[in-house]
Amino acid sequence: RKYTGIVEDCACGYETVDSLNAEVLHPILQDLVITPFFRYFKVKLWCDCPFWPDDGMCRLRDCSVCECPDYEFPEPFKKPFSGLSVDDLICQEGKPKAAVDRTLDSRAFRGWVEIDNPWTQDDETDNAEMTYVNLQLNPERYTGYVGPSARRIWEAIYTENCPKYPAGEVCPEKRVLYKLISGLHSSISVHIASDYLLDEETDLWGQNFALLYERVLQYPDRVRNLYFTFLFVLRAVTKASDYLEQAEYNTGNPEEDLKTQSLVRQLVYNPELRAACPVPFDEAKLWQGESDPELKHLIQKQFKNISAVMDCVGCEKCRLWGKLQILGIGTALKILFSVDGQNHMNQQLQLQRNEVIALMNLLNRLSESVHFVHEMGTSTENIMERR
Ligand code: FAD
Numbered sequence: 367r368k369y370t371g372i373v374e375d376c377a378c379g380y381e382t383v384d385s386l387n388a389e390v391l392h393p394i395l396q397d398l399v400i401t402p403f404f405r406y407f408k409v410k411l412w413c414d415c416p417f418w419p420d421d422g423m424c425r426l427r428d429c430s431v432c433e434c435p436d437y438e439f440p441e442p443f444k445k446p447f448s449g450l451s452v453d454d455l456i457c458q459e460g461k462p463k464a465a466v467d468r469t470l471d472s473r474a475f476r477g478w479v480e481i482d483n484p485w486t487q488d489d490e491t492d493n494a495e496m497t498y499v500n501l502q503l504n505p506e507r508y509t510g511y512v513g514p515s516a517r518r519i520w521e522a523i524y525t526e527n528c529p530k531y532p533a534g535e536v537c538p539e540k541r542v543l544y545k546l547i548s549g550l551h552s553s554i555s556v557h558i559a560s561d562y563l564l565d566e567e568t569d570l571w572g573q574n575f576a577l578l579y580e581r582v583l584q585y586p587d588r589v590r591n592l593y594f595t596f597l598f599v600l601r602a603v604t605k606a607s608d609y610l611e612q613a614e615y616n617t618g619n620p621e622e623d624l625k626t627q628s629l630v631r632q633l634v635y636n637p638e639l640r641a642a643c644p645v646p647f648d649e650a651k652l653w654q655g656e657s658d659p660e661l662k663h664l665i666q667k668q669f670k671n672i673s674a675v676m677d678c679v680g681c682e683k684c685r686l687w688g689k690l691q692i693l694g695i696g697t698a699l700k701i702l703f704s705v706d707g708q709n710h711m712n713q714q715l716q717l718q719r720n721e722v723i724a725l726m727n728l729l730n731r732l733s734e735s736v737h738f739v740h741e742m743g744t745s746t747e748n749i750m751e752r753r
Contacts, residue, residue, distance in 0.1 A: 367583075367586060367743075367747060369589065369590070369593070373590065373594055373597055374545075374594060375538055375542075375545075375594065375647070375651075376593075376594060376597045376598075376646060376647045376648075377643070377644075377645050377646065377647065377648050378597055378642075378643040378646050382642050382643055383593055383596065383597065383643070383736065384740045385642075386639055386642055386643060387596075387733055387736050387737055387740070388737060388740065389638070390636055391600075391633070391636075391639070391733050392734070392737050394636075395633070395726070395729060395730040395733050396730065397629055398626070398629045398633065398726060399501070399502075399726065399727055399730045400502060401615075401622055401625060401626040401629065402440055402617040402619055402622050402623075403440070403617050403622075403623065403626045404501075404626070404723055404726055404727060405500055405501055405502050406440065406443060406498045406501070407498070407499050407501055407686075407720065407723055407727070408443075408496045408497070408498055408499075409497065409498075409686055409689055409690070410496050410497075410689075411497060411499075411682060411686065415677050415678035416674055416677065416678075417522065417674075417675065418518075418678065440616075440617035440618055440619070441617075442616045442617060443498065443617070479716045479718060480718060481716060483693065483696050483697065483700055483721060485666055485669050485670065485673070485695075485696035485699045485700055486673040486693055486696040487670050487673035487674040487676075487677075499686060501690075501727060504683055504686060504687075505561065506554070506561075506683070506687040506731065507558065507560075508558045508561060508562045508563050508571075509681050509683050509684055510681075511679075511681035511684050516679075516681075516684075518678075519678060520551065522678075523672050523675055524544075524547070526671065527543075527668040527672050527675075528543040528547050528668055528672065530544050530548075537661075538651070538652060539652050539662075539665065540665070542598075542652070543665055543669060545591045545594045545595065546591075546594075547672065548587070548588060548591040548595075549588075549593070549594050549595025549596070549598075549732070550595055550692075551588070552591055552592040552735065553595070553691075553731055553732050553735040554687070554691075555577070555581040555582050555588075556578065556592070556735040556738050557734070557735065558574075558577065558581075559574045559575070559577040559581070559738075560578070560734075560738050561573075562574035573742070575742065575746045575749065576750065578738075578739075578742065578746055579746050579747065579750040583739070583743055583750070584747075584750075589739060589743070592739065593736060594647075595695075595732055596729075596732040596733065596735075598646075598647045598698060599694065599698045599725070599728055599729050600639075600729060601646040601647035601648075601698075601702065602697070602698035602699075602701040602702050603633065603698075603725065603726070603729055604639070604640075604646065605701055605702065606634075606701050606715060606717070607634035609717065610630055610722065611627075611630060611631055611634055613630075613717075613722065615627050615630070647702075649702040649703065662703065672692060673689075673692050673693075673696065676688045676689045676692055687731075690724050690727055691724070691727075691728045691731065693720070693721060693724040694721075694724040694727065694728025694729070695728065697717065697721040697724055697725045698725060698728075700717075701715060701717075
């Protein structure tokens with residue numbers, strides 16, 4: 367099946383996304399996520415599930431996450447923040463209150479901050495229980511986490527927190543959350559399919575095309591939602607371009623850090639991207655209805671619940687990537703739909719280092735999934751549908 371036309375609710379076509387991703391975005395992101403700055407993610411892995419007793423079922427040893435020894439991760443990451451306090455926030459003036467802010471202050475970056483993300487559940491400033499994880503050593507792939515435990519998580523997410531509304535019947539704001547989660551779910555399934563344990567006895571890993579088809583390709587909606595989520599996160603990254611370009615990527619290794627800065631610049635100010643798809647998703651079209659503040663609060667609460675459900679994921683590696691990617695989406699929501707989630711569209715953007723690490727790693731995961739579906743989708747469908 368060939369996907370043509372504009373990605374739903376976005377401002378970019380499928381074919382444009384495929385070629386931009388293959389030629390420009392994917393190669394840059396692949397280099398970016400292996401830099402020392404983007405390789406280490408701070409995460410609270412040991413947490414009690416607030417909803418039901420832990421019955422984590424994980425068949426493979428591969429489920430467990432290998433944490434970083436203290437000497438491994440960058441020295442500057444260990445220091446307490448010398449960043450500016452919340453009192454230093456300066457509101458931009460002269461913008462109509464109700465209008466969605468499409469731009470960000472030109473003096474965008476003012477040091478990394480430690481403030482909680484209003485869209486997620488974790489207390490990100492609580493450093494005591496956090497550990498650093500080297501993402502390169504803990505790839506997201508098949509872990510053997512299946513059965514009732516895994517199913518219960520997805521069920522709790524969909525039925526309680528982001529129901530699927532029929533297209534056209536409700537306002538687009540309500541559909542956004544479902545599409546983001548479904549797109550993330552597709553991406554996770556694509557990664558399981560692209561890095562699967564084919565033979566346990568011989569420890570043979572490879573691609574599982576039947577799984578790719580059964581879980582994702584045979585449902586065009588799931589593919590569409592993957593593209594939607596990719597464009598949504600890409601829009602957040604380009605909207606925060608000034609902030610991201612000015613940010614400090616200091617890990618104590620000047621050569622590597624310059625490379626990181628240069629890759630970020632290549633991504634956020636990319637001429638091909640700006641020419642072919644200048645506004646991947648137009649957030650200004652949302653939140654203009656009368657129920658604006660209430661609706662935003664409701665969606666924020668639902669997303670917080672989804673974030674809390676991540677503590678119930680019974681496989682450590684899945685929990686790591688689940689938390690990272692939910693924080694990444696939470697960061698994209700924060701960038702696109704106001705800073706504090708209230709209604710202060712004109713507040714200056716402030717991001718945590720960990721939020722930026724999550725955002726870029728999420729974008730890379732989505733870019734990999736889009737790439738894999740584009741490369742393998744048609745041939746897999748042909749084989750599976752002939753069976
Ligand atoms: P599931 O993928 O569990 O899907 C459950 C139901 O959700 C389906 O029956 C369908 O009705 C619906 N559904 C499926 N896909 C979509 C979609 N894209 N959009 C809308 N609805 C959909 N396993 C690993 O091997 N490695 C991992 O890294 C990993 N990470 C995970 C992270 C999280 C946060 C969670 C909750 C699970 C993770 N898992 C991981 C488990 C994996 O996602 C599956 O749950 C598991 O492989 C069982 O798959 P399943 O075929 O039962 O369907």
